[in-house]
Amino acid sequence: MSDDFPLGLLFSLLFLLICLSAFFSSSETGMMSINRYRLSHQANSGEPAAKRVVSLLARPDRLIGVILIGNNFVNNLAASIATIIAIHFFGDVSGPAISTALLTVTVLIFAEVTPKTYAAVKPERIAYPASFVLGPLLKLLYPLVWLVNVISNGLLRILGVKSIEGGGDNLTRDELRTVVHEAGTLIPQRHQSMLLSILDLENVTVNDIMVPRHEVVGIDLDDELEDILAQIRTSQHTRLPVFKGDINNIIGMLHLRNAARFLSRDEVTKAAIVQEAREPYFIPESTPLHTQLLNFQKQKRRIGIVVDEYGDVEGLVTLEDILEEIVGEFTTDVAGMEQDIHRQDDGSHMIEGTANIRDINKSLGWQLPTDGPKTLNGLMLEHLESFPAGPACLQVGNVRMEILEVRENLITAARCWQAPRHR
Incomplete structure (x- = not known):
């Protein structure tokens, strides 16, 4: 039979088939190894090749099916041609065995290990060009791919795999933390710390960062008016809680910017102080920081009074306290x-x-x-x-x-x- 085909043509076909085998092998590894998050970013940015790869990865069963159909076809055809060539040189007895050994080593080195290793290291260089071929090939071989997928997906359901849709790339909080840690020099250390702190906000409550009750500085209306005015003029805080007798009896929060309205008067009264105080904003002590950060934004507030389940004041927390959990101490x-x-x-x-x-x-x-x-x-x-x-x-x-x-x-x-x- 080898006399029917020139040896030069057979060797050329064998070389072409090994190259095609390398293409399918590298395509499989490149498609499966590509960074899904970088791929999604590039696809959302309008990169055509990235969009094609995303489309192919949306149904990994079909993608793997067309790759393996092509790979097995060219490998089997390569084995047949290699056997014909070996029989021509070594005879009918030893030819098949020699062709099997030589082709196995050749395919292993040039069509498996080398291309797959390169694809694992440089997946985008393989996946993007391969999408030009695999997309049309999938349409051409769709009936055969569909038949293979029906059988293989049925076996997967028996093994407990109910969905073969792609896109299961959502990260948990711990996985996202690992991504930030492994970003290395791509994300400055300072920014890494801030991102990790944001992830930790859900695990910290206002009770963890509040100024405790015994350290709260406020205006007690039971004090002498002169003492209250002296406290306002010398205070290092911009907002002071106003209470009567006990901090549990909070009347409001006084912004010292508003204190200028009554300090400029000839006669200042405690009623004038109360009038300038804003209604207090109370926060349950178990509120997570990420929730409270949003609440501050919605309520247009910068400070809140932390209370326990009985309504007793535990302390106070400010917007700056939460921001310090993200960016570090001021x-x-x-x-x-x-x-x-x-x-x-x-x-x-x-x-x-x-x-x-x-x-x-x-x-x-x-x-x-x-x-x-x-x-x-x-x-x-x-x-x-x-x-x-x-x-x-x-x-x-x-x-x-x-x-x-x-x-x-x-x-x-x-x-x-x-x-x-x-x-």
């Missing part, structure tokens, strides 16, 4: 943090009992638990399960704590350091 708050944490010469830290645990973790890179008490004092009392009569030591996670000062039922100071890790 420079105006660094000094306040340094007053709570003091580094010692031996590497330990002197920390105030009222220091917020989340602030400690951020400042020192520790991992103290934040799902319980909010302050260092509360964390130590929770682990001791009783109020210490004097100095005591304890360990929370890998952080050791030595209570240094106890005053008025409050742990006011502790020395903390990380315990060395055992290898």
Whole structure:
């Protein structure tokens, strides 16, 4: 039979078939390895090749079907031609065995490993040009592809696969976090931190970042008028809660910009102060930060009073507090943090009992638990399960704590350091 076809033609056909096999192999890997998010971006930007690839990937069963039909066809035809050539040179007995061995090595190197490796490394260089061929080929071979898909999809349903539609590329929060981490130099470190902080907003409530009740600075209408006016003139805050006798009796929030209206009068009264105060905005303590950020935007507010389930005031939270969770501490708050944490010469830290645990973790890179008490004092009392009569030591996670000062039922100071890790 080899006499019916010139050897030159057979070798040319064999070379062409190996090239086609390499094309189908690389196309399969390139299509499956391409970055779906970059592909979607380019398709949305109007890139024609990207749109073709997206269309093909919408039904991966059809795409894989046409690729494998083409690949198996050219491989089987290549095997037949290689056998004819081998029989011509080595005879009917040893020819088929020699052709099988030589063709296997050739296909493995030149039509499988090399093109698939290149496609895995440079998927766009393969997938985009391949879409010019695979699209029309899919239409040409559609009846055969449909038949193959009917059988294979039936087998997949038996195995529990109910849908073979493409597009299942939605990322979970943890997966998106991994994408941000692996972006490397494509996203500056500062921007990575901000993106990760945004993802964490849902896991943090206003109770975690609020200014606690005992630290809230406000105007008590039961004070003398002269003291109130002096407080307004010297206040470092732009908004002050106005209450009567007790902070639970909040009347409103006074913006010091509006204070100029009554401070310029010859006679100032407490009623004038109340008149300029805006109605207070109350926030449940369990509100997630991402929800509260949107609520601030909808309500056109910058500050809210945090209340518990009984309506008692727990503290207050500002828009700036939430923004700090995203962009980091503002420079105006660094000094306040340094007053709570003091580094010692031996590497330990002197920390105030009222220091917020989340602030400690951020400042020192520790991992103290934040799902319980909010302050260092509360964390130590929770682990001791009783109020210490004097100095005591304890360990929370890998952080050791030595209570240094106890005053008025409050742990006011502790020395903390990380315990060395055992290898």
